[in-house]
Amino acid sequence: MKMRAAISDFHPVKQIILDYPTEELLIVYDPDFKFGQNFYLCATEEAKRSLFISEEKATISAEVGATAAEEEKVYVYKPPETKEWISQGSNVEVEDELVLDSRPKINFCASRVRRDFGAPITFSDKNADQSSVEQGLSASYLACTSYLDANFTIKKAVLDCAVQAIPEMNDNFSQTYWKHPVNASMQYEAQELTENQFKAALCNEVLSEFVKNSVSRFDLALQQNVVTDVFFDDWKVLGEEDTNFGSKSDNHLKEYQSFTDLQYSKDKTVTCVDWHPQIKGVMAVACCERYSFDDRIDNASKLLMNASLVLIWSFADPIHPQLLLEGPDDIFCFKFCPTNPNIVAGGCINGQLVLWDVSEYADKLNSSRTSSSKTQTKMTMFGEEVLPETPTVHYSAVSAIENSHRSLITSVEWVPDHFEFNRLGNPVENRMCECCQLITCSTDGNVMVWDIRPPKPTQAAPREQVDKNIPTPFGVSQTFKHLDLTWKPLLKLSATKMDSSGDYSPLKFSIPEQQEFRDHVSTGGNKHELDETMKVSSAKNQKPLEHISTHYFMGTEDGEVVYADFKLEKDNETGKANGMFHSL
Incomplete structure (x- = not known):
């Protein structure tokens, strides 16, 4: 409108x-x-x-x-009318499928004697492989065994078989990882030498010298290929013939001894095992709850009530542990100190590093080597014999949570006693000849070096003041009290990937320098002697060592082997000192 x-x-x-x-x-x-x-x-x-x-x-x-109208309507049935069959060509296929007689039918007549009608019947056993005449019976049956007639073969007519031609499908998946773009090139034509270049290469003395030096190695490789079948699969024939090395029972390892405690290790996972470096037949086992990450969050209150223990066993008593090392959280890995076995270092599942001092129970571990479960001292209570309780050792020190790993510690190793690391990652002389530093790695992508010695007197508070202000639980060693809740790493290396973004997740590392066998004098559980050995040597008097290798190998969660160095190198872009990591 x-x-x-x-x-x-x-x-x-x-x-x-x-x-x-x-x-x-x-x-x-x-x-x-x-x-x-x-x-x-x-x-x-x-x-x-x-x-x-x-x-x-x-x-x-x-x-x-x-x-x-619908209700009033009456339906009248009209039968269908027959119609003449009109063939559309299908009668030919129907006739081809019909089975027609190709020979005249055989007439067969089965008769019986009239006098046998209504006669009594007697059943008996007969062997089919013998004739009835041999058994003395009337010939009432004839065995017709089947046999193959070579003169008569049945030729198969044309076989009608339906076939559906469809493409084969296959389901696959692939996980790709993003990498920063780099320049790349490709050779798309064969590189051929000209006649002059070919003559110059033949006259090259360096090439001829290389060929002469490599002839013997090529001959050895060709001989090995002829003698040994490199494509032979040893796994297929492994264990097929037991006659070579006895029966199957001889090829399996038999259980020698098992350690089980119904209270502390039942239904738990063994995360780490370590032998005592000086006492034979004594070993320690770390146990933790079999929970996933989500289950640990749901059962956090229950886990806080349960003690996290490391059980020290002796072959003399496989039922009762000798000592119980109590930690703040489940222990994933631990290690005895090679030079002083009374010191035990462990890595918790929450990323903290723990130290135990078992000097007071050194005599108990030494005596457990000769004693047995039958000769243990027993107490009598209400007329019944009761074994003494297993002593529990509380941890002496734990690292500060803000300076610890952000994930579980996967490996703990002691630095050998013939050197130590300074704050720049350089190896220097260890005048104490005692293992005083630790190396840890975690899935958070960090490798840390820790020092168990007290800090310098100028940086630390007086020992008397510390003892007055901080209460100490009963039965806890005072050796490492200066480190409790204040322990920081001496050296921290971030395992950052060089070729892409992100960090490595180390699970295990190995350093080339190993602890040699040294006949050290045992402290014997004397706390005063242990405190005297744990003193910081002057950095001015320490001599740098050039022959010590600072490189190490590291295995990650992604299956990579990383070659790294403890020495810190300054980055030209950021100006920060970082460790060098190279993936192999």
Whole structure:
């Protein structure tokens, strides 16, 4: 009406539309021209309602009439009429599938003597491989054994077999890792030497000398290929013949001894095992709960109530542990000190490093080598013999949580006693000849070096003041009290990937320098002597060692072997000192 104005079809009723009381109008299509037009407009609400009511009545009456007509209608059954068969070509296929007789039928007549009708029947056993005449019986049966007639073969006719040709599908998946883009090149044509270059290469003295030196090695490799089959699979023939090395029972390892404690190690996972470096037959085992990361979060309150222990066993008593080393959390790895076995270092599953001092129980571990479970001292209580309780050793020191690893410690190693690391990662002379430093790695991508000696007197508070301010639990050694909750790493290396973003997740590392056998004098559990040995030597008097290798290998969660160095090198871009890591 606004766009077309006077030529609009609704212009004659413009005022009616403007005066309509509601917002919705009813326009009805009238194909029968009931009111003279193909469309008509309801001008009032009463006309709209009356139109709806009339339409509903008409619809209802039409439905009722159709239902009545449907009910009154009587169905009459008409049988189908037969029609003449018109072949569309399928009769040929039907005739090909028909089985037709290719020879005349054989008539067979089975008869019986009249006097045998109704006669009594007697059943007996007969052997099919013997004739009835040999057994003295009447010839009532004949055995027809099957045999292969070479003169008669059945030739198979044309076989009708349905085959559906479809492409073979195979489901595969691949995990790709993003790497930063680098320039790359590809040789797409064969590189051939010209005649002059070929003559120059033949006259080259370096090439001829290389060929002469490599002839013997090539001959040896060719001889080995002839003598030994390099493609022979040893795994297929492994264990097929037991006659070579006895029976199968001789090829399996037999259990010698097992250590089980129903209270401390039942239904738990053994995370680490280490032998005592000086006492034979004594070993330590770390146990933790078999929980996943989500289960540990759900059962955090339960884990806090249960003690995290390292059990020290002796072959003399496989039922009762000799000592229990209690830690702040589940211990994932630990290691005895090679020079002083009374010191034990362990890595917790929460990333903290723990130290134990078992000097007070050194005599108990030495005596356990000769004693047995039958000769243990027993106490009598209410007329019953009770074994003494296993002593529990509380940890002497634990690293500060803010300076520890952010994930579980996967490996702990002691630095050999013939050298130590300074703050720059350089090896220097160890005048003490005692293992005083530790190396740890974790899945958080860090490798740390720790020092168990007390700090310099200028940096540490007086020992008397520390003892007065901080209470010490009963039975805890005072040897490493200066490190408890304040222990920081001496050296921290971040295992950052060189060729891509992210960090390595180290699980195990190995250093080339190993602890040699040294006939050290045992402290014998004397705390005073242990405190005297743990003194920091002057850095000015320490001599740098050039023959000590600072490189080490590290295995990661992704199956990579990383070659790294403890020496810190300054980055030209950031100016920070970082360790160098190279993936192999």
